Amino acid sequence: MAQGARASGTTTDSLSDDALRQRVRTLVEERLTQAERHFGRRIPRPEIRFDLTGKTAGQAERGGAFVRFNTVLLRENPEDFLARTVPHEVAHVVVARVYGPATRPHGREWKAVMRDLYGADPSRCHQYDVTNAARRTQARYPLACGCMTHHVTARLVAQVVQNPGSRICRKCREPLAPADAATREVGKAYSKRRPARKKKAAGRQRRFAYACPGCGQDLWLSTTRHNRIQRDGTRYQSGCCRAPFGTEAFTGRQA
Ligand SMILES: [Zn+2]
Ligand SMILES: [Zn+2]
Numbered sequence: 001m002a003q004g005a006r007a008s009g010t011t012t013d014s015l016s017d018d019a020l021r022q023r024v025r026t027l028v029e030e031r032l033t034q035a036e037r038h039f040g041r042r043i044p045r046p047e048i049r050f051d052l053t054g055k056t057a058g059q060a061e062r063g064g065a066f067v068r069f070n071t072v073l074l075r076e077n078p079e080d081f082l083a084r085t086v087p088h089e090v091a092h093v094v095v096a097r098v099y100g101p102a103t104r105p106h107g108r109e110w111k112a113v114m115r116d117l118y119g120a121d122p123s124r125c126h127q128y129d130v131t132n133a134a135r136r137t138q139a140r141y142p143l144a145c146g147c148m149t150h151h152v153t154a155r156l157v158a159q160v161v162q163n164p165g166s167r168i169c170r171k172c173r174e175p176l177a178p179a180d181a182a183t184r185e186v187g188k189a190y191s192k193r194r195p196a197r198k199k200k201a202a203g204r205q206r207r208f209a210y211a212c213p214g215c216g217q218d219l220w221l222s223t224t225r226h227n228r229i230q231r232d233g234t235r236y237q238s239g240c241c242r243a244p245f246g247t248e249a250f251t252g253r254q255a
């Protein structure tokens with residue numbers, strides 16, 4: 001069904017809501033591609049929602065995970081919406097991905113993207129806003145296994161990117177892996193922000209085998225204890241025979 005727009009004499013006049021939304025999607029993609037060429041890096045695609053109501057035309061999540069648009073305002077003034085609102089929100093996504101989510105929302109980075117890259121008016125408008133919603137509701141990203149798509153947090157994506165095979169699907173027992181390149185990037189970006197501790201990256205703790213001087217059975221020690229023995233000459237007592245042992249009891253085996 002065609003919805004008449006109030007702005008007259010434009011090519012968007014007779015477009016349906018669906019067609020207008022498609023225009024927005026296409027424009028978002030074009031602007032992101034443009035930014036990727038400019039910055040020479042990939043920018044993960046935000047989820048595009050059309051669920052904004054009231055007087056707010058557009059909204060971007062601080063981390064760039066999603067953008068929201070107001071269909072009523074899009075229909076009322078398509079030209080302005082496409083010329084200002086869409087680049088405004090896409091610029092937020094670009095800034096969040098390129099400079100990090102802590103960057104000031106309408107600071108000089110954002111203004112530069114708007115003006116220099118998009119040739120758009122960077123004056124701030126009360127109809128736009130930036131939301132922290134993703135901090136309350138964590139964004140989910142797709143991981144694939146052998147049977148389905150799992151929607152997980154960025155933290156878990158980072159885990160399987162850093163340590164492939166560390167998570168398996170309970171149903172099909174296949175390892176979980178990022179479902180697409182954008183999700184892999186999310187995992188990499190997350191790891192860069194919070195590098196996993198050595199211990200975590202190893203998946204599980206390393207153990208060192210010592211032979212009990214009393215009975216000869218294996219005593220598996222943690223890295224901490226192993227280091228104390230090897231570095232500081234510390235001696236421990238075996239739990240089985242209460243026999244003291246030190247560096248001489250190390251079997252050379254570790255697991
Ligand atoms: Zn804004
Ligand atoms: Zn599965």
Ligand SMILES: [Zn+2]
Nearest residue numbers: 212215240241
């Ligand atoms: Zn023993």
